[in-house]
Amino acid sequence: MAEDFDNVNIEDLEAKDTARKIPLGWLILFWGLILWGIYYLAMYSPVISGWTQEKAYEESVTK
Amino acid sequence: MAGELYRKPIMFAIVATVVILVGTIVTMFYPMFTEGMHPKLDNLKPYTALQLAGKDIYMREGCNNCHTQTVRPLKTEVMRYGEYSKAGEFAYDRPFLWGSKRTGPDLARIGGKYPDAWHYQHFENPQAFFAQSNMPKYGWLKDRKLDPAVSESHMKVNGFPYTAEDIGGLAAKSELDALVAYMQVIGTAVAKKVAPAAAAAAEERNPLEGDERAHERGEVVYKQYCDACHGDDGKGGIGPSLTDTTWLNKEGDIGDGRIYEIIANGTPNGMPPYANQLDKDKIWSLVSYIRHEQHKNK
Amino acid sequence: MHDYQYDHQTVKGFIVSSIFWGVVGIVVGLWISIQMWKPELNIPPYFTFGRMRVVHTNGLAIGLGIGAIFGISYYIVMRLARRPLLFPKLARFHLYLFNAAVALAALSLFAGMNQTLEYAELEWPLDIGVVILWVMFAVNVFGTIIKRKEEQMYISLWYIIATVIAVAILYIVNNLAVPAGMTKSYPVFAGVNSANVQWWYGHNAVGFIFTTPILAMFYYFLPKSTGLPIYSHRLSIVAFWSLVFAYLWTGAHHLVYTPLPDWIQTLAIVFTLFLIAPSWGSVVNGYYTVGSDWSKMQTNYLTKFFIMGITFYGLQTVQGPTQAIRVVSQLIHYTDWVPGHVHMGTMGWVTMTTAASIYHIIPKIYNTEIYSIKVANTHFWLVLIGQLMFSITMWITGIQQGALWKATNADGSLKYTFMEGLAKNYPFWQLRTVAGVIFTVGMLFFIYNIYMTIRKGRALAASQA
Numbered sequence: 001m002a003e004d005f006d007n008v009n010i011e012d013l014e015a016k017d018t019a020r021k022i023p024l025g026w027l028i029l030f031w032g033l034i035l036w037g038i039y040y041l042a043m044y045s046p047v048i049s050g051w052t053q054e055k056a057y058e059e060s061v062t063k
Numbered sequence: 064m065a066g067e068l069y070r071k072p073i074m075f076a077i078v079a080t081v082v083i084l085v086g087t088i089v090t091m092f093y094p095m096f097t098e099g100m101h102p103k104l105d106n107l108k109p110y111t112a113l114q115l116a117g118k119d120i121y122m123r124e125g126c127n128n129c130h131t132q133t134v135r136p137l138k139t140e141v142m143r144y145g146e147y148s149k150a151g152e153f154a155y156d157r158p159f160l161w162g163s164k165r166t167g168p169d170l171a172r173i174g175g176k177y178p179d180a181w182h183y184q185h186f187e188n189p190q191a192f193f194a195q196s197n198m199p200k201y202g203w204l205k206d207r208k209l210d211p212a213v214s215e216s217h218m219k220v221n222g223f224p225y226t227a228e229d230i231g232g233l234a235a236k237s238e239l240d241a242l243v244a245y246m247q248v249i250g251t252a253v254a255k256k257v258a259p260a261a262a263a264a265a266e267e268r269n270p271l272e273g274d275e276r277a278h279e280r281g282e283v284v285y286k287q288y289c290d291a292c293h294g295d296d297g298k299g300g301i302g303p304s305l306t307d308t309t310w311l312n313k314e315g316d317i318g319d320g321r322i323y324e325i326i327a328n329g330t331p332n333g334m335p336p337y338a339n340q341l342d343k344d345k346i347w348s349l350v351s352y353i354r355h356e357q358h359k360n361k
Numbered sequence: 362m363h364d365y366q367y368d369h370q371t372v373k374g375f376i377v378s379s380i381f382w383g384v385v386g387i388v389v390g391l392w393i394s395i396q397m398w399k400p401e402l403n404i405p406p407y408f409t410f411g412r413m414r415v416v417h418t419n420g421l422a423i424g425l426g427i428g429a430i431f432g433i434s435y436y437i438v439m440r441l442a443r444r445p446l447l448f449p450k451l452a453r454f455h456l457y458l459f460n461a462a463v464a465l466a467a468l469s470l471f472a473g474m475n476q477t478l479e480y481a482e483l484e485w486p487l488d489i490g491v492v493i494l495w496v497m498f499a500v501n502v503f504g505t506i507i508k509r510k511e512e513q514m515y516i517s518l519w520y521i522i523a524t525v526i527a528v529a530i531l532y533i534v535n536n537l538a539v540p541a542g543m544t545k546s547y548p549v550f551a552g553v554n555s556a557n558v559q560w561w562y563g564h565n566a567v568g569f570i571f572t573t574p575i576l577a578m579f580y581y582f583l584p585k586s587t588g589l590p591i592y593s594h595r596l597s598i599v600a601f602w603s604l605v606f607a608y609l610w611t612g613a614h615h616l617v618y619t620p621l622p623d624w625i626q627t628l629a630i631v632f633t634l635f636l637i638a639p640s641w642g643s644v645v646n647g648y649y650t651v652g653s654d655w656s657k658m659q660t661n662y663l664t665k666f667f668i669m670g671i672t673f674y675g676l677q678t679v680q681g682p683t684q685a686i687r688v689v690s691q692l693i694h695y696t697d698w699v700p701g702h703v704h705m706g707t708m709g710w711v712t713m714t715t716a717a718s719i720y721h722i723i724p725k726i727y728n729t730e731i732y733s734i735k736v737a738n739t740h741f742w743l744v745l746i747g748q749l750m751f752s753i754t755m756w757i758t759g760i761q762q763g764a765l766w767k768a769t770n771a772d773g774s775l776k777y778t779f780m781e782g783l784a785k786n787y788p789f790w791q792l793r794t795v796a797g798v799i800f801t802v803g804m805l806f807f808i809y810n811i812y813m814t815i816r817k818g819r820a821l822a823a824s825q826a
C-alpha cells in the first residue's frame with residue numbers, strides 16, 4: 001500500500017527562514033520582560049536592595 | 064552558520080544540554096554548596112525511632128497532599144498557625160514535607176498544640192471535632208503493629224541515634240501511636256511565642272457581667288471550639304471539667320481575668336491558644352458561659 | 362509487511378495504552394473529587410484521598426501523558442526522518458515494558474509506597490524502571506534521527522530532543538536516594554535543599570512533559586492537518602532556545618515565602634515572568650499560521666482543537682507567571698486556585714492537543730478517514746465546557762479561600778477559622794465533580810470515535826487483503 005513517509009515536505013511546514021520578521025509586539029514583550037526582570041531582581045535581592053522576607057514580615061507586624 | 068545546527072543532531076543535543084545546565088547549575092547545583100541550604104537549629108533533635116515510624120506513615124498515607132508544613136512569614140498566617148518556619152528546622156527531613164496544598168490546615172506548629180488524647184480521638188473521627196471536616200478517618204492505624212526490624216533499618220539509613228530499648232519498645236506500639244508521636248514533635252525546635260495582645264487581660268473583670276444573654280452567646284462559641292475536648296456543658300473529656308473549682312490541677316477558684324488568659328494564650332499542657340481566632344467579646348462570652356455552667360452545678 | 366507498518370503498530374499500541382491509563386486516571390480523579398466533599402468515600406487502607414491523589418497525578422502524567430508522548434513522538438520522528446524507527450523490536454519491547462511499569466506504579470501507589478516528592482512519588486525500584494524506559498526511548502529517537510533521510514531537522518524534533526535530555530537529567534537527580542528495603546528509600550537531599558531540588562524537578566517535569574513534547578505535536582500536526590506552513594521560522598528558533606534556557610531557573614516559584622534563601626526565590630520569579638515571552642512565541646506562531654486562512658477553523662475540524670489548545674497554553678503561561686509574583690502568591694498559594702491552573706493546562710492544553718494529534722494519526726495509520734466528525738465536535742465541546750467549569754469554579758473558591766485566611770476583625774484578630782473557610786469550598790467542589798463528569802463524557806466520545814475508526818480501518822484492510 002502506498003502509505004509512506006513521502007508527503008512531508010519540511011519546507012512546507014516552516015516558512016522560509018528569512019521570509020517573515022518576528023512580530024514587533026512579541027519583541028517588545030521579550031525585551032520588556034528582560035528589563036522588568038532586572039528591575040525586580042534589584043528590588044528583591046538581599047545583596048542588592050537589602051530586602052528580605054523576614055524584614056518585610058517584621059515591618060508588617062510593627063506597623 | 065546557525066542553520067547548520069539544525070542539520071547536526073549530536074551537536075544540537077550537546078548545545079541543548081549546555082543550555083539546560085546553566086539554570087540548573089546556578090539555581091540548584093551551586094546552592095548545595097552554600098551554607099544557606101544546610102542550616103540546623105541548635106535544639107533540633109534527630110527523630111526517635113517512634114517518631115520516624117510516624118513520619119514514614121505520614122508519607123505512606125500521603126498526608127502531605129492535604130497538609131502543608133511551612134508557615135509563611137505573613138502576618139495573618141503567623142497569627143493563625145504560630146511562628147513562621149525557619150530554614151534550620153528541617154535538617155532531618157529526607158525529604159522535606161512542606162507540601163503545596165492546604166485542603167486541611169498547616170501542621171508546622173502542631174507539635175504540643177493539643178494533648179495526645181486529642182490526636183487519638185481526632186484520628187479516630189475527625190468529624191466529631193469539626194462536623195464539616197473532610198479528613199478521612201485513620202482509626203484503623205491502631206490495629207497495625209510496628210515492625211521493630213524495619214524501624215531499625217530506617218533509623219540506620221537516616222543515621223539517627225537509637226538504643227536497643229528504643230527499638231524493642233516499638234513492638235508494643237501501633238502505627239497510630241507512632242503517628243501521634245510524630246505529630247507532637249513537628250515544629251517543636253522553635254519556641255512558642257505568647258500572643259502579646261491577650262496578656263493584659265489578666266487582672267480585668269468580665270465586662271459582660273450583667274449581660275443576661277452573654278452566656279448564651281458563649282454557649283454557641285463553646286459548641287464550636289471547646290466541647291470536643293471539654294465535653295458537653297463543660298463536664299470534661301480530653302480536657303478537664305470546667306464546672307468544678309479545680310483549675311490547672313489546683314483546687315480553688317480563679318478570677319475571670321485568669322480564665323480569659325488561659326483561653327487566649329493556651330497552656331503548656333495542651334490547651335491551644337485562641338487569641339487569634341476569637342475576638343475579645345467572644346472570649347469573654349465564653350467566660351460568662353463557664354460561670355453559668357459552674358452555677359448550675361452548685 | 363513493511364517495517365514502518367510494524368512501527369505504526371507500536372505507535373498505535375502506545376496510543377491505545379495511553380487512552381486506557383487515561384481512563385483509569387480520570388476515574389480516580391472523579392473519585393477523589395467526590396472524596397473532597399464526601400469523606401465517607403475514603404476506604405482505608407488503599408482508597409483514601411492521600412493515596413489516590415498520587416494515583417491520579419501519576420496515572421495521568423505517566424500513563425496518559427508519557428504514553429502518548431512515546432507513541433506520538435515515534436510517529437513524528439519517523440515522519441520527519443523519513444524512515445522507520447532504527448530499532449523497531451526495541452520500540453515494541455518498550456511498549457510492553459511501559460505498560461508493565463505503569464501497572465506496577467499504580468499498584469505501588471495504592472499500597473502507599475510513596476517518596477512524597479511531587480510527580481516523583483514512585484519508589485526506587487520503579488525509578489530504575491522509568492530510567493530504563495527513558496533510555497530505550499532515547500536510543501530509538503536519537504538513532505532514528507541520526508540515520509535520517511531528510512537533512513534538515515524540523516522544529517518538532519528540536520523539542521523532542523530537548524525533552525529526552527531534560528527529563529533524563531531531572532528524573533535521575535531528583536530521585537537520588539538511599540534504599541531502606543525494597544519499598545522504601547530516603548532521598549540523599551534533606552530539608553531546604555531537598556525542597557529546592559524537588560521543585561527544580563517539579564516545575565521542569567511540567568515544562569518537559571506537559572509543554573515541550575506537546576509543542577512538538579503542535580508544530581507538527583497543526584501544519585499537517587491544515588496544510589498551512591508555520592508562520593515564522595525565526596520566531597520558532599528564538600522561542601525554542603529561550604524556553605529551554607529559562608525553564609530551568611524557575612523551580613523556586615513553588616517555594617515563595619518558604620525558608621528557601623530569598624535570592625533563589627527572586628531569581629526564579631524573574632525567569633518565570635520572562636517565560637511568558639518564549640511561550641507566547643509559540644502562541645503567536647500558531648495564531649499567525651492559522652491567521653493566514655481563518656476559514657480552516659470551520660472547514661477543518663482539527664484546527665479548532667489546536668487553536669483552543671494553544672489558547673489555553675497561552676492563558677496558562679500568563680497565569681503561571683502571575684502566580685509566581687510575591688503578592689499574588691500570598692493570596693493563591695496553597696488554595697484551590699492552583700488545581701484550577703493545573704487543569705486548564707492538563708485538560709485544556711495537553712489533553713486537547715494530544716487528542717487532536719491522535720485524531721490525525723489513527724486514520725493515517727489505517728489509510729482511512731475519521732469515523733465521525735460530528736462525534737469529534739461533540740467531544741470538543743464537552744471537554745471544553747468541562748474544563749472551563751472545572752477551572753473557573755476552582756479559581757473562584759481559591760481566591761475566596763485565600764481572602765478568608767487573611768481576613769481580620771477590627772481588633773486585629775482573625776475573622777474566620779480554618780473550618781469556616783473550608784466549609785465555603787463545598788459547593789464549588791461539588792460543581793467541580795459535575796465539571797469532571799462532563800469532561801469524562803467528552804472523553805468517552807473521543808474513545809468511541811477512535812475505536813470506530815480503528816474498526817473501520819481494520820475492515821478496510823481485510824477487504825483489500
Ligand code: HEM
Nearest residue numbers: 164387390391393394418421699700703707708797800801
Ligand atoms: C475528570 C477529570 C478530572 C478530575 C475530576 C480531576 C480531579 C482532580 C482533583 C480532585 C485533584 C486534587 C485537587 C486538590 O488536591 O485540591 C486533582 C489534581 C491533579 N490532577 Fe486532576 N482531575 C481530572 C483530570 C485530570 C487530567 C486529564 C490530568 C492530566 C492530564 C490531571 C492532572 C492533575 C494533576 C497534575 C493534579 C495535581 C495538581 C496539584 O498538585 O496542584 N487531572 N485532579
Ligand code: HEM
Nearest residue numbers: 163567571614636677678681682684685694699703706707
Ligand atoms: C510559563 C508557563 C508556566 C508557569 C510560569 C507556571 C507557573 C506555575 C506556578 C508559579 C505554580 C505554583 C502555584 C502555587 O502553588 O502557588 C504552578 C503550579 C502548577 N502548574 Fe504551572 N505554570 C506554567 C505553565 C503550566 C503548564 C503549561 C502546565 C501544564 C499542564 C502547568 C501545570 C502546573 C501544575 C501541575 C502545577 C501544580 C504543581 C503542584 O503544586 O503540584 N503549568 N505553575
